[in-house]
Amino acid sequence: xxxxxxxxxxxxxxxxIGVALAAFNIIWWYGFAYTLGSKPPEEYTYILGxxxxxxxxxxxxxxxxxxxxxxxxxxxxxxxxxxxxxxxxL
Amino acid sequence: MNxxxxxxxxxxxxxxxLIGIWSNRKLxxxxxxxxxxxxxxxxxxxxxxxxxxxxxxGSASSFLGGPGAAYTIxxxxxxxAMTQVATGYFILLVLGKKFAIVTRRFQSVTxxxxxxxxxxxxxxxxxxxxxxxIFLFSAMAAQWIGGAHxxxxxxxxxxxGALFLFAVAVLVYVxxxxxxxxxxxxxxxxxxxxxxxxxxxxxxxxxxxxxxSIMNDLTTINPNLVTPFGHDGQLNxxxxxxxWILVGVGVVxxxxxxxxxxxxxxxxxxxxxxxxxxVVVGVIMLNMHLIxxxxxxxxxxxxxxxxVIPMIALETLPPWVAxxxxxxxxxxxxxxxxxxxxxxxxSVVKDVYINYFRPQAxxxxxxxxxxxxxxxxxxxxxxxxxxxxxxxxxxxxxxxGGLEAAFIWPIIFGLYWKYANKHGAIASMLVGIVSYIAxxxxxxxxxDLLGVHAVTIxxxxxxxxxxxxxxxxxxxxxxxxxxxx
Numbered sequence: 001x002x003x004x005x006x007x008x009x010x011x012x013x014x015x016x017i018g019v020a021l022a023a024f025n026i027i028w029w030y031g032f033a034y035t036l037g038s039k040p041p042e043e044y045t046y047i048l049g050x051x052x053x054x055x056x057x058x059x060x061x062x063x064x065x066x067x068x069x070x071x072x073x074x075x076x077x078x079x080x081x082x083x084x085x086x087x088x089x090l
Numbered sequence: 091m092n093x094x095x096x097x098x099x100x101x102x103x104x105x106x107x108l109i110g111i112w113s114n115r116k117l118x119x120x121x122x123x124x125x126x127x128x129x130x131x132x133x134x135x136x137x138x139x140x141x142x143x144x145x146x147x148g149s150a151s152s153f154l155g156g157p158g159a160a161y162t163i164x165x166x167x168x169x170x171a172m173t174q175v176a177t178g179y180f181i182l183l184v185l186g187k188k189f190a191i192v193t194r195r196f197q198s199v200t201x202x203x204x205x206x207x208x209x210x211x212x213x214x215x216x217x218x219x220x221x222x223x224i225f226l227f228s229a230m231a232a233q234w235i236g237g238a239h240x241x242x243x244x245x246x247x248x249x250x251g252a253l254f255l256f257a258v259a260v261l262v263y264v265x266x267x268x269x270x271x272x273x274x275x276x277x278x279x280x281x282x283x284x285x286x287x288x289x290x291x292x293x294x295x296x297x298x299x300x301x302x303s304i305m306n307d308l309t310t311i312n313p314n315l316v317t318p319f320g321h322d323g324q325l326n327x328x329x330x331x332x333x334w335i336l337v338g339v340g341v342v343x344x345x346x347x348x349x350x351x352x353x354x355x356x357x358x359x360x361x362x363x364x365x366x367x368x369v370v371v372g373v374i375m376l377n378m379h380l381i382x383x384x385x386x387x388x389x390x391x392x393x394x395x396x397x398v399i400p401m402i403a404l405e406t407l408p409p410w411v412a413x414x415x416x417x418x419x420x421x422x423x424x425x426x427x428x429x430x431x432x433x434x435x436x437s438v439v440k441d442v443y444i445n446y447f448r449p450q451a452x453x454x455x456x457x458x459x460x461x462x463x464x465x466x467x468x469x470x471x472x473x474x475x476x477x478x479x480x481x482x483x484x485x486x487x488x489x490x491g492g493l494e495a496a497f498i499w500p501i502i503f504g505l506y507w508k509y510a511n512k513h514g515a516i517a518s519m520l521v522g523i524v525s526y527i528a529x530x531x532x533x534x535x536x537x538d539l540l541g542v543h544a545v546t547i548x549x550x551x552x553x554x555x556x557x558x559x560x561x562x563x564x565x566x567x568x569x570x571x572x573x574x575x
Contacts (some may be wrong), residue, residue, distance in 0.1 A: 005571050011188035015506065018183025022176050022339050026331075033169050033318045034327050041313035049301030051316050054165050058172045062372045069179045069368045077364075079357045082190050 007080050014077060021072070025065055032057035095244055095404070098413030099420065102282070103259055109275050132194070132353055136362025139354045141280030142425075143181065143347060143363070144370045153283075153419035154236050157382030158395025164308065164315030164386075166325045168379040173330075175375065176338040177347075178368035182360055184342055185351040188505055190360070192570055193352040200433075201345040201497070202441040204352075208504045208568075211512035215441055217519050221496045222345055222437045227471070229489035230430045234260075234475040236396065237423040243400040244416060253475055256424075261468040264428040265461050276429075279421030284370055286418035287377035290399075293406040294384045307387035315386070332542035335549055336491055343498030344490065345437075346429050431471075435464040488530060491545035495522030498549060499556040507560075508567035514560030522552030 036044075037053030047055040134142065160167040189204075198204040202218045237260075238253035245252065298304040308315040319325050334340075341347055354360050378399075385392075385402040392398050399419060403412045439460045444451055451459070499518045503510035526548040533544050540547070 005191075007191055008188060008570070011186055011191070012506070015184045015186050015188065018180050018186065021183070022180050022334075025176055026334055026338075029169075029172065030327070030331060037318040041309060041317055044316065046302065046305065049305055051165065051305070053318060054169070054316075058169060058376060061172070062175055062376055065175055065179070066368055066372060070365055073361045073364050077357075077361055079361075080187060082187070082194050082356060 010078050017072060021068060028061050029057050094409035095413040098410055099417050102417045134354045136359040137366060138277040139359055139363040140366035140370060142276035143350050143367055144280050153378060154396040154399055157378050158398045160379045160382030161386050161398045163320045165383055166318045166320040168383060169318050170330045170333050171375050171379040173333040173338040175372040177341045178371035179364050180339050181342050181347055181351055182364050185348060189351050200436045200440055201348045202437055205500055209512040209515050214512055214515050219437045219442050221523055223434055225489040225492040226430050226434050230427055230471050231474050233423045233427045234471055237420060239396050240400060240420055243397055257472045260424055260427050261465060264431050265465055276425045279425050280370060282421050283374055283418040286415040287374050290403055290415050291377045291381050294381050294388060294402060297406040298384055298388045304384050304387055326541055328541040329538060329543060332546045336543050336545045340494040340498055340549060343494040343501060345493060345497060346433050348501060431464055431467055435460060435467055439463050492523060492526050494545055495526040495548040495552055499553050503556055509560055511560050511563060511565045513563040514556040517559035518552040518556035521555040522548050525551050
């Protein structure tokens, strides 16, 4: 096996993308929940029946993450073989 | 006995048995019992992979305990539950392709296999096997108790009878089918959960007179229910955010989840699983916990948290639909228990017994020992669950935190850091487990240290221990390319 397997470079990059996605997810989730949500409940605005903080943080946040994951899978992730020629898997 | 609810439930169990039998026939044809029984021969496709991860992860806590807590605490608990969306993409991306390539080359069948080959240390193997057995035992007991409670509230059977029914159903099919049966039925169960939560959510919204009206009622009951801070205003941001570690990104350290990240067929299965998994986990978590909150004005005064979901389903749905919908949490618990049983038994049989006592064991001997030990474990858990402790969700979360503190860094650094070595791994596991148990006990008595969940500090400490000790006993860098050739 050659040193510096090409598949590992791609795998490392994709792992970092996972970390970046999670970081973005946390910031989005925290940002909307604890800014809009910190007002007294009487001053809340409502979207589709939900308090605005909840709508943006949890509902919109979920759809944004789904969209990002789909984009990453479609445009960034690379196909690769997991097995080597001539070696039997278990 | 409520037969209209029970018949769809029993039909589900029958389908599961059939799938188990079908998988067993494939098992007899395969050449390697170990790899097939514990790993399904690494041929899971995208849908099955996503569903088996969602179903393993979506356990009693997300289907009974979680919505029950949301019922009491309000939207703040839904916010907390949404930290779990990350599991849908994070695990597969971070363990990802490197884990798949490396475990194939190592011919690892279990997480411990991987750690053993990477660190070349029997101490690592023993600590790992011990922590899996100890922590997963409490997780399993929690699931069995939840399952029995659920059957109890549907059928009216006494607790012991319900527990027995649940135990028999689980054991029969995990013993005959192994990992493939578990994974394939997980997929069926995942679909049931996904559809079931949608039906129930719609029924509850209709019963409550629409979302604006439900929010209005909640504000009237207690305005804190619609804030992120919980019914008593005590749910602080640091605590909720620390759940990103416990049930979000830290899930990478759970052996029952990690083993699934080595079981897929190819890169395309993984890509599909990423998309399906994110949708399924996110939607199920959002729906189930919203149902809990919405149930509050529709059916006030439920005392036992675990009964919120069964009661609201029986209240708002026609009986036969309720039967199908309630199959969802039952399905979740069964699949969690099955995978935990397999995992504990693989740790003992494969990682300890065969490694150290009978390396030359024949195929039929391994098969007998694996199946026999799985059954033995099931019976022990059954006996422990007869007289169970009350707080299901905490038992379950206790186990999660312990495993994460033990395994997260040995896995992550083992894969991605060339200077990771066995000294660091051992130090990290010991520091993680010991500090977790200590801080957990401290928090129970004095309130949360630094205001965060007990898992947070041990994860940080075990990270420091790993890096510090690895550098202290520095060895030459480790390259998978060299180790593999």
